[in-house]
Amino acid sequence: MKTAKELLEFAARQGIHHLESQPGRHPFPGPSAIEQLDRLSFPLPDTPTAPEEVIRLLDEAGSPAAVGNTGGRYFGFVIGGSLPVTVAANWLAGAWDQNAGLKVTSPLAAKIEEVAAAWLLEVLRLPGEAGVGFVTGATMANFCGLAAARHTLLKRKGWNVEARGLYGAPEVKVVVGAEAHVSPLKALSMLGFGSERVMRVPINSEGEILPDQLPPLDDMTIVCLQAGNVNSGAIDPLEEICRMARARGAWVHIDGAFGLWGAASPQLAEQLTGHGLADSWATDLHKWLNVPYDSGIVICRDPQGLRAAMSINAAYIPPQEEREPYAFTPEMSRRARGIEAWAALYALGKSGVAELVENSCRHARHFARKLKRAGFEVLNEVNINQVLVSFGSDELTRRVIRELQKEGTCWCGSTTWHGRHVMRISVSSWATTTEDVEACAEAMIRVAKQEKSFKLVGC
Ligand SMILES: Cc1ncc(COP(=O)(O)O)c(C=O)c1O
Structure with a gap:
């Protein structure tokens, strides 16, 4: 060789x-x-x-x-697989080694990202004129969307936050649900808003914000909503809250790391009604679109807000008459993430994306049915791809998860839900088949019954 x-x-x-x-x-x-x-x-x-x-x-x-996680039996965290066409595109893109920061460093990457951005907006049913930045994942996408919010709200008060920072700035109120993911909280802390200073709104039993519990909103408020609770999959009442926020001039950001993909499916779209009324959105491509790590996008209704929050000026950087990729992301030099997104969307088409999402949800419901039928408790409404299961006491559930992880038919992790230790099944991979679900559910039931009987005989 x-x-x-x-x-x-x-x-x-x-x-x-x-x-x-x-x-x-x-x-x-x-x-x-x-x-x-x-x-x-x-x-x-x-x-x-x-x-x-x-x-x-x-x-x-x-x-x-x-x-x-590239096989069909990994259900840990919320981790997608990789469609073979996206791995192939990734290998070709690796050979190209393009710097996607500027049009002049890669006309190829710039063009493909422009196309992928338009396709993504179409498939997610978001405004076609929105600005899109290709970032590492939902956490950076949340950071960018919330940075655009910070820029826009403070600009309204004549404050240039990029130049002057937050010292002495007019106060911005930030509202999140009590069940918000740590990702937007991390983004808020990196933006100087402080993860503990935000106002947390009460939620219902599925983790959805209760709109009547929102504090008064105004044009200096950022409301951070969630499409897809990391445990239950619950989606906040997007339409009602977006309309309330709009009427008062507040900014709405949606963390839709995986749940936003429901908008691509006619079967699920109703759950996301009103999602297009927000101002910014964050989602992952490495979760439900099944492209290789790392890949996510920030979307901002007003491209100028995102551009202003991310932009820099340097003498050697060409003036921005057209879309310059770096102007929409924190990075300057970076890999050309849009390539795998373009490949996935081209290969799947709109119907293929919908089918990918719907299959995951069908598999999740199948898991829930089988586990319930076997006498175990499913704690969430399986609205999308997440299933939360208890096998009995916390101690028994802990043991079942540990033994299942050792047994090796599949891999699921644990989480805490309403103070209980539960197993979380997240179906996010294109590779999962009905046969996988059958085999994995049977393994779960077998291991759980075994552990339960051990307990009964006092082992
Ligand atoms: C709702 C939600 N937001 C944000 C994230 C963070 O995504 P990433 O790890 O891609 O940054 C996740 C990850 O599971 C999530 O479920």
């Missing part, structure tokens, strides 16, 4: 082998695979190593230790 071509072919072969070996494989690496990671850790060599040795070791020690 002497040439670059042979090296790349070897890496591709091993990557394909890894993907092909996923079905039937334990979705989480075993202790010996984790131990083998030590093979990657040694003093930095003084002299060069042959590239084929580098890739060989990376594959030998790394591939067995990769978490199997």
Whole structure:
């Protein structure tokens, strides 16, 4: 293996082998695979190593230790798989090595992101004239959307926050639901709003904001809503709150890391009614669109607000007559994330995106039905792709999760819901099939019954 071509072919072969070996494989690496990671850790060599040795070791020690979220039986956190066409696009894009920051550094990346942005707005049913920035994920997207909000609200009072910071600035009130994800809270703290200073609004049992509990809103208020609670999947009453906020000049930001994709499905769209009335949105592409990590987008109704919050000026940067990608993101140099989004959307078409989302939801309902029928408790209304299960006491549920993770048919994590320890099933991968759900639900039930009987005999 002497040439670059042979090296790349070897890496591709091993990557394909890894993907092909996923079905039937334990979705989480075993202790010996984790131990083998030590093979990657040694003093930095003084002299060069042959590239084929580098890739060989990376594959030998790394591939067995990769978490199997590309297979159909990984239901941990909210983690999507990767559609094969997006992996292929990612490999080609890796060969291109484009700097997507400027049109002049990559006309290719700029063009493809422009197209992908328009397609994303169409499929998510958002205003076609909105500004879109391609970022690492929902956390950066929340950061950017809330930065645009901060810019716009303070500008209304004649305050240039990019130039003057928040010292002595007019006060901005920030309102979030009591069940808001930590991601927008982190974004708010990075923006100087303070994650503890925000006002938290009471919620219902599914985690949705109660509109009548909102504090008075005005034109210096940011209301941060959620489409897709990370545990229950619940979606805030978007239309009612957006209309209230609009009437009072408040800014609405929607954290729709995965739930926003419901808008792409005729079956789910009703749950998101009014989502298009907000001012900014954050969503992940690496979750439900199933593109490789890392990938998300910020969307801002007024592109100027986002541009003003993100823009910089330097003598060597061309003037912005047209869309310059860097003007919509915190980064200057970055990889061309829009490429995989473009590939996914082209390959799936509108109906394929809807089907991907609807299949996940159908699988989630299937899980819930089977588990309920077996006598276990499903704690949430399975409105989208999330299922919260209790197998009995917290202690028993903890043991079932641990044993299921060891048993290896599938992988689910835990969370806390209404003070209870529960198992969370998040169906977010294109690769999950009905057969996977059948096999995984049976494994869950088998392990749970086993653990329950151990308990009964006092083991
Ligand atoms: C509602 C919500 N917001 C934000 C995030 C953070 O997304 P990311 O890890 O891609 O930044 C998540 C992740 O699960 C989420 O569920």
